[in-house]
Amino acid sequence: MRKHMPKTFTLLASSALLVAAASSAQAQADRSDWPDNFTVGTASQGGTYFVYGSGWANFIADELGVSGGGEVTGGPTQNLALVHTGDMAFGLTTMGPASDAVKGESPLAPGMQMDNVCAMFPMYExxxxxxxxxxxxxxxxxxxxxxxxxxxxxxxxxxxxxxxxxxxxxxxxxxxxxxxxxxxxxxxxxxxxxxxxxxxxxxxxxxxxxxxxxxxxxxxxxxxxxxxxxxxxxxxxxxxxxxxxxxxxxxxxxxxxWNFAIAGCDLPEDFVYEVTKATMENNDRMRSVHRSAETSIPENIKHNTVLPFHPGAARWYEENGYEIADDMIN
The missing domain is CATH 3.40.190.10 (Periplasmic binding protein-like II)
Known part of the structure; x- marks a missing residue:
């Protein structure tokens, strides 16, 4: 004989399903403004940037289900310009060229203050x-x-x-x-x-x-x-x-x-949050991309004193107990 569920259990189950459906819908809505694909500016083949950047791009693409990959570039100085103009979503750079770019002293664009470049996470020295x-x-x-x-x-x-x-x-x-x-x-x-x-x-x-x-x-x-x-x-x-x-x-x-991964400051906050979360919470996977990623850990955000952090990245750090000064968040 078929047993009837108690009404209270049925109501609780229905509520749980509604909450799950709402959460799923919210997660889907959060992706509504995400890019369909992304490119990471690296450097020349044979260098660490190319290996690190291409491997990281593939990892993020797999983790988040968004098409993406690394691209050969002239390196940190050009990556700053490409991210600033929106030609690339992400890039890899060093603090010296980043400081020049912020001050409008980039050799690629003298006089242009690159204010659409935000820090995401530390890479390595x-x-x-x-x-x-x-x-x-x-x-x-x-x-x-x-x-x-x-x-x-x-x-x-x-x-x-x-x-x-x-x-x-x-x-x-x-x-x-x-x-x-x-x-x-x-x-x-x-x-x-x-x-x-x-x-x-x-x-x-x-x-x-x-x-x-x-x-x-x-x-x-x-x-x-x-x-x-x-x-x-x-x-x-x-x-x-x-x-x-x-x-x-x-x-x-x-x-x-020091090297940092950078993002366009106008990229959606939720997108950059999820990219930062995946990267910072999977250091074993990052080290499999390149050995130098052993220092790609949140404790090393202190080495960025030049670029403002993307608000999506800053949200993950603050949620996990890492402090960032207000004036260092875009």
Whole structure:
């Protein structure tokens, strides 16, 4: 014989279904102004930005069910401009170029204050490191010969913006070359370059590839050079761990800048909230994208003192106990 449900149970069940339906409808409504797809500005192939940015874009696309991917660009300086103009939803940048962009001093758009660029989450520190072939005899910065052909990465990249000035300050006279990291690594191996000055998250894919194919020297700053650079440039002291590369036998002295993922400030708040939530709550998945993502954690938001946070990102941080000053939220 069929048993009848108590009326109170039926009413509770009906209420639960109505609440669930309302929640589902609300979730659907929250997506109504979301973009159909998104693009992440990275940098050249062979660099960490491309690997990190493309992997992160694929993760977010899978997690949120929105089509998206990484795109090759000229790097941090161009990414700021592309996000500011709305040509790309997201990008990756370093704090030096970000500071220039906010002040209207970007070399790509002098006089334009890029006020439509908001911070989302911390990525990692970018060490400035120098690589030469072992048979070149270059084992220190002072060994770099006058007129050395040095590759500084893509034009207007963080490396190209700051590394030439750093080496000039240290008294190095060089012939400046530009290109993608993979191309420059190939030119170094072929003897077309004497040195490549990398500013990229570690391990740098192009350096790891070089190590497989030939013997290289990874050149560190000595203490005097380090002090000079710290005094004259917006960088911090950094040690490249010996286990980063097979070439290194001990930690190597370097300098670094922090990297942050950026978003257009006019992107929907709920969309950026969900992107930030997925990224910050899945660090294991992020580390599988690139090893450097071990520092892509909310505690490191303190390293952004330049760009306002997107309100969607700020909401996630504040909900999870991380404080952001009101004047640092767009």
């Amino acid at each position: 970018t060490p400035f490191s120098i690589t030469a072939l072992a048979d070149s005899g270059i084992e220190s910065i002072s060994d770099i010969p006058d007129g050395a052909r040095i590759g500084f990465g893509p034009a207007a990249s963080t490396s190209d913006t700051y590394f030439p000035a750093i080496l000039e300050t240290l008294g190095v006279n060089f012939d400046r070359r530009n290109g993608g990291w993979s191309d420059l690594g190939g030119q170094l191996q072929d003897g077309l370059l004497d040195v490549v000055a990398f500013a990229a998250g570690i391990p740098i894919p192009a350096v790891s590839q070089l190590e497989v194919q030939t013997d290289v020297n990874i050149i560190e700053f000595n203490e005097e050079e380090l002090a000079t650079v710290l005094e004259n440039f917006p960088v911090a002291e950094f040690m490249i761990p010996a286990n980063t590369y097979t070439t290194l036998e001990e930690d190597a002295r370097a300098v670094s800048m």
